[in-house]
Amino acid sequence: MTSPQTVAILAGGLNHERDVSIHSGRRVAGALQEAGYQVKVLDVDSNLLQRLSAIQPDVVWPLIHGSTGEDGSxxxxxxxxxxxxxxxxxxxxRLAFNKPVANSILANAGIAVPESTSLPQSLFREVGATAILDLVAAKYGFPVVIKPAAGGSALGVSIVTEAKALPGAMVDSFAYSDRVLIEKHVEGHEVAVSVIETAEGKPFALPPVEIVTNGLYDYDARYNAGRSEYFVPARFEDDLLTKCMDVAITAHQQLNLRHISRSDLVVDNNGTPWFIDANSAPGMTQTSLLPQAAVRYAEDNEMAPSELYSQIVEAALVF
Incomplete structure (x- = not known):
């Protein structure tokens, strides 16, 4: 397969994750330039179609996070x-971006998924927020996780430990989506497993990354160096590492993902990996999880991380 000469990276956009997208785009651009590609980084704006027409890239790599970039648009x-x-x-x-739908698909596939309820903002207005929140507290107890039903980078996500904090958490979540996901909290180790598909074979998992942070692994903890500590691979026995990797590969396949994805898991004290979220356009910044796993995978296989990114680009020419 002849390597494509030009890759257009789409980064930026007009959503809450613009800054993350720009940093992701720059990092991937550097890796692909190291691999010998000509790279153009384009913003998603009114000039996008004109610039793509002028460049005529061999492959486009969209690195728009959140809405627009991960909702199929x-x-x-x-x-x-x-x-x-x-x-x-x-x-x-779309399947991965819609968290309630993704949860249902993977639960049906035999993956452990936290019990949850998904409700639109309109229902709170029609029925009454107080009555609904009383039902939430009675059913799930505390702590409970409140998150937007669509979105990324942990924006609008809260772990609520008492009833009086529920209304504020709902307001924060509805700022990012018109539907909220109320999820039973799973206590355990946070782990991220990235999956890669190349043109040569089936999807495979990169080494699981264990995340240790003081408090919620939120936007600040994800993208500000020093807030979180990472272990690659996660500090588990081999059989548990394999379980985590199998869950991520299953999620990748069941959600019809392609080329690249990342699944976020929580491993409880019984050694059960619980599926939390799937990302079809994982972050690629300096502190992002897939690049850390890629570095370890490259070291283990005596290759440069840029070679792995090059294989991903090659796969886009085949399927």
């Missing part, structure tokens, strides 16, 4: 243009 646009691109097609992107 950019993917549908690239299909209309007819350009090969890295990452999941629109259908898979």
């Amino acid at each position: 950019i993917q549908d646009l690239l299909e209309l243009i007819g350009l090969p691109y890295v990452g999941s097609k629109a259908h898979g992107s």
Whole structure:
């Protein structure tokens, strides 16, 4: 397979995760330039279609996080243009982006998923927030996790430990989505497992990354160096590492993801990996989890991380 000469990276966009996307785009651009590609980093704005037409890239790598980038919109646009691109097609992107739908699919596939309830903001207005929150407290107890039903980077996510904090957590979550996911909290070790598909074979998992942070692994803890500590691979026995990797591969396949994904898990004290979230366009910043796993995988396989990213680009030309 002849390597494509030009890769257009889409980064930025107009959503809450713009800064993360820009940093991701720059990091991937550097890796691909190291691998010998000509790289153009483009913002998603009114000039995007004109610039893509002028550049005529061999492959597009969308690194738009959150809405637009992970809800299938950019993917549908690239299909209309007819350009090969890295990452999941629109259908898979939508499945992963919609957390309640993803949870249902993976629960049906036999994956451990926390018990949850998903409700729209309109229902709170029609029925009354107080009555609904009383039901939530009675059913799930505390702590409970409140999060937007769609979105990323832990924006709008809260761990609520008492009833009086529920209304504020709901307001924070509805700021990012018109539907909220109320989820039973699982106590344990936070782990992220990235999955890669190359043109040569089936998807495989990179070494699981264990995240240790003081408090919630929120936006600040994710992207400000020093807030969190990472262990690659996670400090588990081999059989538990394999369990985590198997869950991530199952999620990748069941949600129709492609080329690259990351599943966030919590491993409880009984050694059960619980699926929490799937990311069809994982962050690629300096503190992001997939790049850390890629570095370890590259070291273990005596290759440069840029070679792994190059294989991902090659896969976009094949399927």
